Amino acid sequence: MKSMLVGLLILFSQTPGVLKTGNPPGNLQAVDTPNDRGESITLKWVLPEDISGIEGYQIFREAEEESLHLAGYAPAGKTEYIDELGVKNNVGYRYQIRSISPEGLVSPFSEPSPMVKAYPQWFKKNLTNSLVMIIIYLGLILYFVQAAKRGKKIFLRRVPGLDALDEAVGRATEMGKPVLYVPGIWPMSEVATIAAMNILKPVAKKVAQYDSRIIVPNIYPIVMNVAQQTVKEAFTEVGKQDSYKEDDIFYLAYEQFAFAAGVNGLMVREKPATNLFLGAFFAESLLLAETGNMTGAIQIAGTDRVPQLPFFVAACDYCIMGEELYAASAYLSADPRLVSSIKAQDWGKMAIVISLALGSALTIFGLWFIISWFTTG
Amino acid sequence: MGFWQRLLKLDRRWIFLGIGLVVIFPLIYPLKLPVKPTKPSMDLFNYIDTLGPESDAVFLVNGSAPSTLPELMPMLQAILRHCLTKGVPVIFFGGLYPQYIGVAKMAIDEIIKEFPDKKSGKDYVFLGYIPGVSAVILSIGIDIETTFGADYYGIPIDSLPMMREIKNYSDISIVIDISGTSSPEYWLMYGQERYGVNFGVGCTAVSAPAYYAFLQSGQMVGLLGGLKGAAEYEELMARNGYPTGKRPATVGMDSQSFGHLLIVLLVILGNIGYFVTRRAEKTRGIEQRRKR
Amino acid sequence: MRRTLPLVIAFGIGFAMLIQYFIPHPISENFYNVIVQQWFIIIFAFQFVLALRSFFMHHIRKISQKKEGYWFSAVAIASALFMAIAGFATKRGPFFDSLYKYMYAPLQATMFSLLAFFIASAAFRAFRARNLQATLLLVTATIVMIGRVPIGDYLWKGMPDLVEWIMTVPNMAAMRGIRIGVGLGAIATAMKIMLGIERSYMGGE
Numbered sequence: 007m008k009s010m011l012v013g014l015l016i017l018f019s020q021t022p023g024v025l026k027t028g029n030p031p032g033n034l035q036a037v038d039t040p041n042d043r044g045e046s047i048t049l050k051w052v053l054p055e056d057i058s059g060i061e062g063y064q065i066f067r068e069a070e071e072e073s074l075h076l077a078g079y080a081p082a083g084k085t086e087y088i089d090e091l092g093v094k095n096n097v098g099y100r101y102q103i104r105s106i107s108p109e110g111l112v113s114p115f116s117e118p119s120p121m122v123k124a125y126p127q128w129f130k131k132n133l134t135n136s137l138v139m140i141i142i143y144l145g146l147i148l149y150f151v152q153a154a155k156r157g158k159k160i161f162l163r164r165v166p167g168l169d170a171l172d173e174a175v176g177r178a179t180e181m182g183k184p185v186l187y188v189p190g191i192w193p194m195s196e197v198a199t200i201a202a203m204n205i206l207k208p209v210a211k212k213v214a215q216y217d218s219r220i221i222v223p224n225i226y227p228i229v230m231n232v233a234q235q236t237v238k239e240a241f242t243e244v245g246k247q248d249s250y251k252e253d254d255i256f257y258l259a260y261e262q263f264a265f266a267a268g269v270n271g272l273m274v275r276e277k278p279a280t281n282l283f284l285g286a287f288f289a290e291s292l293l294l295a296e297t298g299n300m301t302g303a304i305q306i307a308g309t310d311r312v313p314q315l316p317f318f319v320a321a322c323d324y325c326i327m328g329e330e331l332y333a334a335s336a337y338l339s340a341d342p343r344l345v346s347s348i349k350a351q352d353w354g355k356m357a358i359v360i361s362l363a364l365g366s367a368l369t370i371f372g373l374w375f376i377i378s379w380f381t382t383g
Numbered sequence: 384m385g386f387w388q389r390l391l392k393l394d395r396r397w398i399f400l401g402i403g404l405v406v407i408f409p410l411i412y413p414l415k416l417p418v419k420p421t422k423p424s425m426d427l428f429n430y431i432d433t434l435g436p437e438s439d440a441v442f443l444v445n446g447s448a449p450s451t452l453p454e455l456m457p458m459l460q461a462i463l464r465h466c467l468t469k470g471v472p473v474i475f476f477g478g479l480y481p482q483y484i485g486v487a488k489m490a491i492d493e494i495i496k497e498f499p500d501k502k503s504g505k506d507y508v509f510l511g512y513i514p515g516v517s518a519v520i521l522s523i524g525i526d527i528e529t530t531f532g533a534d535y536y537g538i539p540i541d542s543l544p545m546m547r548e549i550k551n552y553s554d555i556s557i558v559i560d561i562s563g564t565s566s567p568e569y570w571l572m573y574g575q576e577r578y579g580v581n582f583g584v585g586c587t588a589v590s591a592p593a594y595y596a597f598l599q600s601g602q603m604v605g606l607l608g609g610l611k612g613a614a615e616y617e618e619l620m621a622r623n624g625y626p627t628g629k630r631p632a633t634v635g636m637d638s639q640s641f642g643h644l645l646i647v648l649l650v651i652l653g654n655i656g657y658f659v660t661r662r663a664e665k666t667r668g669i670e671q672r673r674k675r
Numbered sequence: 676m677r678r679t680l681p682l683v684i685a686f687g688i689g690f691a692m693l694i695q696y697f698i699p700h701p702i703s704e705n706f707y708n709v710i711v712q713q714w715f716i717i718i719f720a721f722q723f724v725l726a727l728r729s730f731f732m733h734h735i736r737k738i739s740q741k742k743e744g745y746w747f748s749a750v751a752i753a754s755a756l757f758m759a760i761a762g763f764a765t766k767r768g769p770f771f772d773s774l775y776k777y778m779y780a781p782l783q784a785t786m787f788s789l790l791a792f793f794i795a796s797a798a799f800r801a802f803r804a805r806n807l808q809a810t811l812l813l814v815t816a817t818i819v820m821i822g823r824v825p826i827g828d829y830l831w832k833g834m835p836d837l838v839e840w841i842m843t844v845p846n847m848a849a850m851r852g853i854r855i856g857v858g859l860g861a862i863a864t865a866m867k868i869m870l871g872i873e874r875s876y877m878g879g880e
Contacts, residue, residue, distance in 0.1 A: 043525075043699050090553060126700045133697055140693075140862075147866055197861040200868065203876040227725035228718070232876060253736060257729035261482065263450050263786035275744045288564065289450070289589065289787060296793040299800075300395070310857045311565070312850060313589050317794070320801040328853045329860030335875055343872050347863050354859045395796040402795045416825035419835050449780035450787035485775040514719060518711040525704065588823070595847040596854070611823055640826035642791060647817050649799040654813070657803050 029054040029113055030104045031063060031085075036119035039088060041133075044095045044126030049087045051103055051116070057082065060105045064112070065089065069099045077101075095124050135379055142357075146350040154342035160349050167306050167324035168337050171209060171282075174304050178279035179216035184254075185209070186278035188269060188294065190285020190309070191225045191262055194232060197332065198310045202285035203232055204335030205308075209282065210240035214249060222255040223272060225265045230257045266290035270297040283307040283322070284331065287314050295321035308334065385663070387656040398649065405645050409637035416637055417618075423598055424615035427583045427605025430557060431462065432623065436470035439556035440549055442523075442580075444570070445478045445487035446562030451587055452486055457613035457632035458561045458585040459490040461620060466507075467498045468625050472545050473507040474527075474555070477535060479519060479566055484512045488535075497626065503536065504543035511535040516566075520573040524552050524580075552580040557604060561585040567594060575602055585612060610635050682871045689869035730755070815841060 031051035039046035049065060060082045067077035067089065080087045093099070098121045105113040154160065178185045187209060189202035206222070213220045220237060224230035234255045241250040258268040270293060273281065281298040283291070284307070291307070291314040298305045299321045307318035308326025318325045326334060329351070336344035361380060368377050420428075431441065443462055447455035466473045477487035491509055495501060503509060510531050513519055522530040527549060528540045540546050548554060558580050560567045567584045575582040581604050584594055588609025597603045607616055613632035620627045692710070695703040734748035758774065765771050804810040821827040822838030867873035 041699055043701050043704060088553065090550075128698055128700050130697050130699050137697055143859075143862065144866060147863060147870075151872060197864045200873075200876050201864060204873065207875045227722040227729065230729060231725060236876070253733060256733040257726045260726065261783075262448070263783050267786060271744065271747060289587070289790060292790055292793050292797065293786070296797055299797075310860070312853050312857070313593050317797070320794075320797040329856040332857075332860035332864045335873065339875070344867065347867050347872065351856075351859050351863050354863075355856065358855055358859075393799075395799075398796045398799055399792045402792050406791065416829060418825050419828045421835065421839055449775075449783035452780060452784055453788070485772070485780065488772070489776065489780075514716050515711065516715075518708055518715065521704075521711075522708065592842060592846050593850055595843050596851050599843065599847060609823075614825075636825050640824040642795075643820040643824050644826060646795050646798050647820055649795060650802045650813065650817065653799045653802065654804050 029056065030116040032116060034101060034103050034116045034119045036099065036101045036122040038122060038124050041127055041130040044124050045093045046088055046090045047093055047099060047101075047122055047124050049089060049101055049103070049119070051085055053083075053085060054105065054113075059107045059111075061108045062106055063087075063103050064106055066102045066104075066115070067099055068102075069097055071097075072099075074102065093124050095126060098123050135381075139357075143350065143354050146353050147347050150346035150349045151343050154346035157342075158346075160342070160345050162333075162337060162345060162348065165326065165330055165334075165337060167308060167326040167330070168334055170304075170306055170324045171338070172212065174280040174282070174306055175209065175212045175216060175218065177304055178213075179218040181279040183279035184219040184221050184276055185213055185280045185282065186269075186273065186276070186298075186303070187220055187222045187282045188285070189222065189224065189229060189233060190283075190287055191265060191290065192286035193226045194228045196286055198286035199226075199229055201310075201331045201334060203229075203236055205284050205331075205338065206233060206236050207240050208335075208338040210237040211244055214241040214244045214246040217246070217249065219251070220254060221272065221276065221278065223258040223265070223269055224256065225258065225260060225262070227257050230255060262288065262290055263293075266293045269294055273297050273301050273303070277301050278303055281305045283309070283318070284326070284334075285309065286311055287318075292317035292321060298322075385660075387659040390652060391656045391660060401645055401649075402642060405641040406638040409641055410634065413634050414637045414640075415633065416640060418611070418614045418633060418636060420615040420619050423595075423606035423608070424612050425605070425619065427559070427585075427607060428465075428616055428619040430581070430583065430604050431465055431471070432469070434466075434469065434471045434556055436472070438471055439554050440472040440474050440545070441466050442474045442476065442555045442558045444476045444558065444560040444562070444566075445483050445490065446560050446564060446566045447478075447486045448480070448482050448563055449486055451563030452489075453635070454587050454610050454613070455561050455563055455585060456486065456490060457610070457630075457635075458607050458616065459487075460494050460628065461613060461616045461632075462559060462561070462585075463490065463494045463507075464497065464626060464628065465616075465620060467494065467501055470506070471556075472549075474510060474549070475507060476510045477512050479512075479516045479569070480564075481512050481514075484535075497628070504534065504538060505545055508540075508543055508545055509535040517569050517573050520569055521577065524574065524578040526551055552578040555580055557581040557583055559583040559585065561607075562590075563587050565590070567597075571597060571602055588612075610639055678874070682874065686869050686871065689865065693869075815845075 031054055033052045035050045037048050037050075039048045051063075054060070062079055062081045063084070064076055065078040065080065065087055066074050068074040077091060078087055078089055089101075100121050101119040102115040102117075104115050150160075175185055187206060189206065190199055192199050194200070210220055222230075222233045222237065224233060234252055237255055238247070238250050238252075241247050259265045273294075274297065278301075281294075281303045283294055283305070287294075287307075287309045288311060291309070291311075295305060295307060295318055305322040306324045306326070307322040308331040309315065309318065310328050310331050312328065315325065315327055333348050333351075336348055365377060365380060434441065441462075443459070443466070445459060447459065463473065463475065475487065475491055477484040487509070491507075498506075501507060511534070513531060515522070519530060528546065531540055533539050534543065552558070552574065558570060558574055560570050560582070562584065563586070567586065570582060574580050582602065583604045583606070585607035586594065586609070588611065591606065591608030591612070594603065594606055598606050607613060610632050614630075614636045617627050617630045617633050621630075688710070691706070695707050731752065734752050737748040738745045761771050761774055802813055802816070804813050818834070819838050819841060821830065822834040827834035827838070864873065868876070
């Protein structure tokens with residue numbers, strides 16, 4: 007491997023012959039590697055005119071406390087090398103490079119590079135465009151929130167899956183059966199799970215108002231804790247704190263399919279009239295939805311996990327797709343501040359669509375210097 | 384009730400029985416239908432095929448829990464077999480979650496029997512589970528030794544001959560995540576995007592469509608999608624004269640072929656039944672209106 | 676105070692995590708490692724105290740009240756205790772490995788393989804050519820199902836290439852569209868949480 011090569015090259019470098027063909031690479035430039043944590047120097051060079059018989063390039067380094075020594079190797083054809091082996095921050099380094107043939111013959115050294123020091127950076131300049139976009143997006147959200155506070159009306163299209171929540175909870179009440187709410191199988195740090203908790207509140211409120219029962223099995227204990235708190239608050243807000251049962255919001259199993267088996271068992275035994283699968287779901291999605299379908303429950307599912315959407319569409323009555331899940335909280339609460347952020351999302355999408363069209367046009371006309379503004383490389 | 388109406392109300396247990404039979408039958412009597420490799424599989428195979436004993440290491444990640452083992456184990460074994468045959472140094476990471484490590488152990492134990500001269504720490508390194516998920520991926524970019532400390536068998540990494548010159552992603556030729564979850568997205572975000580390491584994926588068939596976008600954007604070197612991807616890799620191994628073992632994925636593809644055929648047949652029958660009964664209902668409605 | 680403090684923490688940590696993404700300095704890296712790796716491990720370990728309490732309380736209550744299927748709860752408790760004792764007593768030795776290999780792994784694989792049965796019955800029931808869109812979906816799904824297996828190639832040589840085209844052109848375009856929407860939605864939700872606009876996950880309005 008690399009070490010063996012370097013070792014061999016050290017051996018060769020001690021008994022150099024003269025490379026008959028090929029010259030050392032020219033114009034050796036050494037710079038502090040940009041946008042990094044330091045301890046790294048990037049070298050660039052121009053290939054010699056005659057490259058026949060060259061197997062690679064030996065890179066030598068010297069510093070105040072290091073004599074000139076072999077520090078790396080780049081195969082033939084390469085014009086760049088990143089030196090990270092033992093490079094220290096704030097120490098001046100100088101490099102030289104020479105070509106080597108398969109027989110171990112070497113060319114003379116190149117001109118030494120200018121002295122260079124490595125530093126850790128405080129900002130990734132290559133992500134400037136991302137930062138600008140985030141600031142603009144944040145500005146849009148704040149603008150629309152302010153606009154909503156001033157009373158500006160924002161139109162939201164109907165989402166049948168969310169409209170059906172009321173009917174689904176009502177049906178469970180009529181049938182005297184519980185509502186099953188599964189908040190996905192991801193931890194609390196995931197946006198889909200947060201969205202699931204946001205929807206749980208209005209659902210639990212409706213359940214409490216109708217004097218019905220809600221069962222929330224959980225895969226993560228922290229999600230369970232949040233769910234318990236959310237449902238308790240919802241029951242308290244409608245004055246039904248006595249109807250709240252902590253045991254109905256419980257930890258089931260940490261493992262995906264053990265959890266799926268547990269929820270399926272629950273559906274078969276308790277026969278909930280309504281199943282709500284809202285959050286991040288994976289391979290268990292169809293196992294849950296199909297079992298629910300067998301028990302005859304009305305089912306509403308929503309996930310941002312795109313590959314699972316076809317399964318939910320096939321087995322559930324309503325499906326909330328992708329970002330609709332995140333918007334559900336705003337939709338259900340009708341809180342203008344929350345609704346306004348959806349408007350900002352629309353503008354963000356518009357910006358991306360325009361960028362896509364612009365990018366395509368610029369590519370056709372070969373305007374690469376503008377295209378480079380859109381990349382993060 | 385007519386035939387089509389009865390068919391539409393067919394007890395789903397008959398369907399389960401049908402699927403069971405068409406899956407089991409080819410496993411007992413394999414047909415060995417030829418598998419045609421697709422470009423994403425060939426890209427991954429060709430990349431690994433260009434590597435040799437002097438190349439940077441392949442960092443193979445097991446992202447398979449026992450549930451996805453039948454689909455993903457053939458991929459793990461085929462890639463391990465490929466690397467070890469060619470003498471490419473392999474770092475085999477047991478997984479980002481604790482339940483994966485058992486699968487990884489099963490894979491390496493099985494493959495290493497075919498290579499009695501290959502030694503742990505010298506030709507390959509087996510790394511165990513450590514918690515952190517995204518933090519682990521990031522930390523490998525800084526230093527593998529400080530991230531893991533020791534290999535699966537408890538031997539300090541700095542004492543393993545193979546690891547002496549392998550510090551972080553810059554000494555890795557490619558990271559390949561064989562995954563039954565969305566972990567490739569983590570490797571993309573924290574490994575490929577942040578450190579620029581080459582990246583390849585093997586995933587369950589259901590997840591494969593989601594990764595084509597990354598393939599086209601060049602963020603992934605190649606992709607093995609489901610059992611088919613594994614069978615394609617086995618086929619490429621065979622075509623290039625490498626050992627293939629029992630080719631479990633290729634055998635499984637016969638079952639999958641007939642399973643898919645049965646589902647297509649069921650869908651066609653269901654649709655015929657749907658149109659026939661709908662027409663019958665319409666005709667009945669017209670007749671009733673006429674009578675009134 | 677009960678609401679303000681969590682909001683301040685959410686804003687502070689959220690903002691710090693956002694900023695650190697743009698800073699490559701080792702201080703930023705260390706901060707990330709402390710927050711994500713070390714805090715994560717601590718919280719991860721402690722959450723199982725909550726889990727164990729809930730698990731045992733839930734099942735013991737079911738057994739004591741002799742609810743329907745209460746003996747499943749007895750099996751759950753016995754299995755959990757058995758695995759835990761086996762793990763501790765054998766220090767995850769060969770016996771524990773055997774439990775993993777011959778019990779845990781087949782159980783998991785069985786659950787996953789149920790998907791094959793369920794997708795067949797769901798497809799039979801739900802895949803109907805009700806309108807133009809549904810018909811397009813049906814035809815595409817049929818082509819992909821046949822073309823993704825060797826028998827597709829056997830029936831028509833061009834089938835695998837057609838499937839590859841479906842996957843790399845229409846499928847990828849749709850996936851990208853949904854992903855962009857999901858990404859923007861996730862950023863918007865994260866920002867709403869950071870700014871305290873969205874707080875129903877805390878139990879408040």
